[in-house]
Amino acid sequence: MAEPTEGAGSGDGSGSGGRVSDSPASPDSRSAAAIAAAWQRERPGTPTDSIEIVTPVWQLAKLFADDRNRVLRAAGIDAATLDLLAVLRRAGAPYELTTRELTRRTLVTAGAISQRVARAEREGLVRRSPDPAGARAVLVTLTPDGHALIERSVDAVLGREAELVTGLSPTERTALAGLLDRLLADLRGRIGPAD
Numbered sequence: 001m002a003e004p005t006e007g008a009g010s011g012d013g014s015g016s017g018g019r020v021s022d023s024p025a026s027p028d029s030r031s032a033a034a035i036a037a038a039w040q041r042e043r044p045g046t047p048t049d050s051i052e053i054v055t056p057v058w059q060l061a062k063l064f065a066d067d068r069n070r071v072l073r074a075a076g077i078d079a080a081t082l083d084l085l086a087v088l089r090r091a092g093a094p095y096e097l098t099t100r101e102l103t104r105r106t107l108v109t110a111g112a113i114s115q116r117v118a119r120a121e122r123e124g125l126v127r128r129s130p131d132p133a134g135a136r137a138v139l140v141t142l143t144p145d146g147h148a149l150i151e152r153s154v155d156a157v158l159g160r161e162a163e164l165v166t167g168l169s170p171t172e173r174t175a176l177a178g179l180l181d182r183l184l185a186d187l188r189g190r191i192g193p194a195d
Contacts, residue, residue: 032052032055032056033052035055036051039051064161067160067161068161074156075152076149077149077153080112080116081119081120081125082150082153082157083108083116084102084106084116084120084126085142085150085153087106088140088141088146088150089142089147089150089154094141095141095142096140096141096142098137099114099138099140117140124145124146125142125143125145125149126140126142126146127141127143129141
């Protein structure tokens, strides 16, 4: 029973008879280890093995997402447009893919890709054209304005996120990346890809 967050002012029940404290909980009382220990104390036998993994992952996801949204707002781009333009940019010159390939690479629905492409086209960031290969496919190509925007945005986002992980050594980052990849692959195999 992982707990993504415990709001300020919520007690963990220790020493208060379960009352909610008026003062913010100390960081220690909100740590994953403290949450797991409290469940074991209150409900011995509760399966808590996941808490010290899942709770920090939820907390990190929230911190990273909030920070990325601030960076994107400053860069003048939203997350969906960043995703679309980044996939096209990573494809290499001439920076074009079919809508079907965009759907596959972004892991969103065909309808969502259609909306993203239409909005980016209105903003002059991509151009649509029939695929010369036929089969009624549509090619989406990055425009010069789209290319310039993704270059600025990637520098801003990845530069900031590189700063955020400097609390870990290069060896620790490599080890963590490997463990996260392994866990993600295992979960995708057992419960399927994220929606």
